[in-house]
Amino acid sequence: MTMYNQTTDERVDKALANSFLRQATRRATDRLRNNKYKAADELGNWEEWRAAGEAIRKNVISNLDYYLNQLIEQMEKRGVHVHLAKTPADAVTVVRNIVREHNAKNVLKSKSMISEEIHLNHALEEDGVEVVETDLGEYIIQIASEPPSHIIVPAMHKTRQQVADLFEPIAGHALSSDTPTLTRFVRTQMREKFLRGDIGITGCNFAVASTGSIVMVTNEGNGRMVSTLPRVQITLMGMERIVPSFRELDILLNLLARSATGQRLSSYTTILTPPKNTADPDGPEEYHLVILDHNRSEILGDKLFRSSLNCIRCGACFNVCPVYRQLGGHAYGSVYSGPIGSVITPLLEKDWKKWGHLPYFSSLCGACSEACPVRIPLHDLLVKLRMRKTQSGHTPQVERQIFKAYRYFFTREKTLRRALRLGARLQWPFVRNQRITGGPPPLSNWTNSRTLPMVAPKPFMQLWADLKNKR
C-alpha cells in the first residue's frame, strides 16, 4: 500500500492534483448528504431521534464492562467461541489460527473496518490463503491494493473505466465500463467463490448484549452470503459496538441507515444469533466472535475523548466536511478518514509522529458535529486533540518558535509597541490591496496560499489610550 509510505504533503498534493477524485468525492458526498437530509426530514423529529441515539450510546459506553460481559456470557452459553484481543496483532493471530486449524484455503469477507484496522488480509495472504472481499467497493480496492477512501463507499475515488481496467485481467477479456456489465461480471465471479468458501469473515454493526446477537447491515447481500454459506464464521467487532437490547436497536438502525445512505432501512439487515440450530439447513456450524480493544479501553478511561466511542460508523460526518470533500479519504493516510478518523486514529494508534497531522484536517466549522446522528462533538474533540498534541511536545519546531516569540512580545508592552511600529513600516514591500501577500519564511508558508491582514498603522493599544485621554 504505497500511500502509507508517502508524507502527508505528498498525499495532499496528489489528491489536489486529481481532478476526477475531487469531483467524484464532491458528487458522491453531495448525493449521500442530500439523501440523508431527505430521510432525516421524513421522520419529522430528527433531533429527538439524535438525542435518543446519543443517550443510548452514552449509556452503553458508560456501562461497557457490564454489557460486554453480558454479551460474552450469552454467546458462550450457546457455544460461540469468544476471543478477546488486546491488540491488532492478537486479533490477527486469533483469525490466523482458526484459518490454519481448519486448513481453510478460501476465506470470504464482507465489509469490516476492523479487518482494515488490523490489516488482516495481508497476514492471511502470507499464509497462502485466498481472501476475497465480497462487497463490490471493497473488492475493487482489494484488486487495486488500496485502503478504503470512504467508510460507506470505499471505492468512491475510482472511475468506471479504472474499475473495468482492474477487472479485465481477471475476466481475461475486454469489459465495457457500463455499470450493469461490471456488476454482472462481479456477480458471476463471486458466485463461484461464495459456493466454495471455507470460512466467512464479517464485520458487525451492532451486538445485542441481552441475547448475544450480531446485527449486520448490507445493501448487496454479500453479508448474508458470508454468514449463511461457509461452515465456519468469524465476526470481528470493535468492543464498543454494543446495544443493550432490541428495544434500543430500532433507534440505532434508523439513525444508521438514514445517515449513511438516506435509506429507511438498508436492503438487508440481518440479526444473527449464532451458531445455527443443528437442524437448520444452512448457516455456520462453528462461530467465532473476535472482540478488539486496540486502545479503545484507553479512550474509555479518557473523559475528554470518551464520546468518540459513541460513533456508529455512518459516514455522515465525512459527507459534510469541507476538508474531506476537497481531498477524499486517501490524503488522510489512515484507515479511518473523515472527521471521526481524524479523532480516533491518533487515539487508537497512539503515534503523534505519524498521525499528528489529522486533528488539523479540519476547518473547525462544526458541520461534522451537526451531521452526527449520535451528536458527537467532533470539532470540539479535534480542538482538544490539538491541545493534547501540543502538550505532548509533538508540535513542529517552527510552530514552537512562533509561540515563543508571541509570548516574548506579548508579555513586554514596550517591546511590542516598538515591534508593531517597525512591522508597520517594514510590511510595505509585501502589501497589495491592503493585505500582506508575501514575505520571508516562515511567513511565506502562509502567504503562499493566503493573505494576512496588515499591521494597523495605529495599533489597538494606541487607539485605546487615545480614547481614554479624550474622556
Add this chain to the structure above:
Amino acid sequence: MSNTSDFISNLASKLGRPTPTEPPPQVELSVPQYRLSNTEERVSIFMQNWQALGGKGAIVRSADETLQCLKAWFGEQPITWFKENSQALLAWDTLPTIAESAFSSLNWPLTRYSQSAFDPRDRYSIAANAELGITGSDWGISLSGTVVVKSDPLRGRAISLLPPRHLSFIESTQIQDNLFNVLEEVAALGSPPAAIEMISGPSRTSDIEMDLSIGVHGPIEVYVIVIDH
C-alpha cells in the same frame, strides 16, 4: 489474548468503578413513532414502499387469485425453466395453504430446499441454479417496505438469497407499522432464531460512480404476495 475477567475488570478500572452487578437503568426512549390506524392502511403503505424499492407486489384473497397473480408475473417462464432444471422452483418445506394450492393447480412442482440434498454444499448449488426461491415472511414493515424472515430447520436462509428471484408470502395482519414493533416481537421470542433476515427490495449497490445497480449478489427481482383473509 486476555481472559474475560481481566478484560472486563480493565474496563471497570478505566470507568473508575466496579462492574455493576445489576443491569444499568434503561434509557428513556420517547421518539414519536410512525403509526398507522388499521391493517388496510398498513398493507397499502407497505405495498407502495415495497414497489418504490423496485419490488413487485399483489394482494390476494384466495388460491385462485394467487394463481392468477403468479401467471401474470411469470407466464410460461416456469415451463421453460423446468425443461432445463427440474429444481427451478425452490421453497420452504411448507408454504401458506393458499400458496401450496396455487402452485399445485398450476402444476409447477416445488423443490423443498431442506430436503433437496444431504450435503449443504449440494443444497447451495441447487439454490444457486434455481430460478425462483419461494418463502413466507413472519412480519412486514410498512414504513420501509420490508419483509422479515426467521430461520428454522424447515425453511432455509439461502432460498431468499441465491436464486435470481425471490417471492415471499405474507399474511396482511403480520404487517407492522415500523421496525420498533417488529423488534418488540423479536424480543418477545426470548431467544431469537439463528438468523432473522430483514429484506427491503432487491440486492443493490452504488459502489461504481454512485450509479445504482441491482442484483450484484442477491436476488435481482423480488415479489411479495400479501394474503388478506
